[in-house]
Amino acid sequence: MKKIQMVDLNGQYQDIKEQVNNSLANILETSAFINGSDVKAFQKELEDYLGVKHVIPCGNGTDALQIAMMGLGLKPGDEVITADFTFAATVEVIALLQLTPVLVDVEPDTFNIDVAAIERAITKKTKAIVPVHLFGQCANMDAILELAEKHNLFVIEDNAQAIGATHTFKNGEKQKAGTMGHVGSTSFFPSKNLGCYGDGGAIFTNDDELAHTLRGIVNHGMYVRYHHDVVGVNSRLDTIQAAVLRAKLPKLNTYCAARRDAARKYNNAFQGETAIVTPKTVNGCSGICETCDCHVFHQYTLKITNGKRDALVAHLAEKGIPCGVYYPIPLHRQKAYLDDRYKEEDFPVTNQLVKEVISLPMHTELDDEQINFITSTVIDFVNG
Numbered sequence: 432m433k434k435i436q437m438v439d440l441n442g443q444y445q446d447i448k449e450q451v452n453n454s455l456a457n458i459l460e461t462s463a464f465i466n467g468s469d470v471k472a473f474q475k476e477l478e479d480y481l482g483v484k485h486v487i488p489c490g491n492g493t494d495a496l497q498i499a500m501m502g503l504g505l506k507p508g509d510e511v512i513t514a515d516f517t518f519a520a521t522v523e524v525i526a527l528l529q530l531t532p533v534l535v536d537v538e539p540d541t542f543n544i545d546v547a548a549i550e551r552a553i554t555k556k557t558k559a560i561v562p563v564h565l566f567g568q569c570a571n572m573d574a575i576l577e578l579a580e581k582h583n584l585f586v587i588e589d590n591a592q593a594i595g596a597t598h599t600f601k602n603g604e605k606q607k608a609g610t611m612g613h614v615g616s617t618s619f620f621p622s623k624n625l626g627c628y629g630d631g632g633a634i635f636t637n638d639d640e641l642a643h644t645l646r647g648i649v650n651h652g653m654y655v656r657y658h659h660d661v662v663g664v665n666s667r668l669d670t671i672q673a674a675v676l677r678a679k680l681p682k683l684n685t686y687c688a689a690r691r692d693a694a695r696k697y698n699n700a701f702q703g704e705t706a707i708v709t710p711k712t713v714n715g716c717s718g719i720c721e722t723c724d725c726h727v728f729h730q731y732t733l734k735i736t737n738g739k740r741d742a743l744v745a746h747l748a749e750k751g752i753p754c755g756v757y758y759p760i761p762l763h764r765q766k767a768y769l770d771d772r773y774k775e776e777d778f779p780v781t782n783q784l785v786k787e788v789i790s791l792p793m794h795t796e797l798d799d800e801q802i803n804f805i806t807s808t809v810i811d812f813v814n815g
């Protein structure tokens with residue numbers, strides 16, 4: 432059996448090697464490292480793929496979130512509501528801009544932000560909601576957009592984990608993750624579903640004026656060379672990274688399908704196991720059918736409900752099976768984000784999830800032998 436990896440980037444590289452190597456050689460020869468033609472071309476190709484008017488490439492997914500918030504003109508003291516159960520980058524940029532992060536609980540089955548909890552947290556100071564499409568599945572965007580409209584709030588989608596996922600609205604309309612709110616962000620970190628070979632990120636919006644503002648902010652607040660109209664940052668997608676992403680974007684749907692295929696096999700193997708809860712897909716479908724793209728499984732995350740999660744992590748390590756606990760500590764209990772307004776009873780779901788979740792190896796190169804070994808090892812241990 433091939434050695435099992437949490438993420439396998441080499442398999443994809445072997446498949447696109449010639450194109451990537453040729454593009455990179457060309458960039459090295461022409462020295463067009465910054466704002467080379469691949470950056471513009473990738474921007475256009477991603478706009479077409481997502482069906483969004485504007486893609487603004489930038490340096491990484493954390494910058495993308497920060498720049499999105501800067502572009503919306505949020506001011507110190509404005510409250511921004513986001514999920515307690517996410518990667519720290521989401522809340523970090525809120526705090527960095529001296530906005531006030533307001534963390535709320537998530538749903539027990541999808542791990543995504545709980546709309547009722549958002550509603551309870553809204554005050555006169557609330558200016559924005561940041562739903563995170565966690566592990567590859569969209570948050571409840573019907574309800575979030577409705578709530579935002581009612582209270583006149585911005586919606587900033589943190590789409591670092593769900594690029595390529597499609598949300599089906601109640602009226603049957605479909606839209607790509609990251610393009611439904613006022614602005615969306617993503618990350619091209621190597622292990623993300625569309626990963627480059629270093630850091631990279633992008634911001635999405637359908638708003639022409641906001642797009643213009645954002646394009647200036649990523650470039651030192653310049654709209655005309657050496658005229659700095661607003662405070663900006665330096666955050667660019669390297670030409671080399673754009674070239675890698677151009678080779679991968681046409682394959683993104685195939686990559687997503689391979690992940691779903693692995694998820695389907697995992698789900699089938701764990702069926703009927705009472706202490707193992709498989710990830711639930713909402714959005715009106717099982718999420719693992721052949722054609723569906725409502726879940727792109729950035730992570731395949733189980734809940735182990737009989738108290739054996741930590742022991743399972745240790746056991747899998749012994750068996751040579753990598754795994755992850757995303758996330759082991761709720762953000763509201765992280766030193767940097769403590770706030771008197773939080774009470775432990777506000778976060779029953781997150782407090783439970785941090786004890787139960789475990790993410791299994793998930794990438795496009797998993798084979799049946801590996802999946803069978805992983806699932807039988809997990810089942811034997813959890814029932815043992």
Ligand SMILES: *Cc1c(COP(=O)(O)O)cnc(C)c1O
Pocket residue numbers: 491492493494517518520521563589591592617618619620630631632
């Ligand atoms: C990875 C990630 C980010 C940050 O992306 P970087 O490119 O690493 O800066 C932000 N939010 C979420 C939910 C992520 O998973």
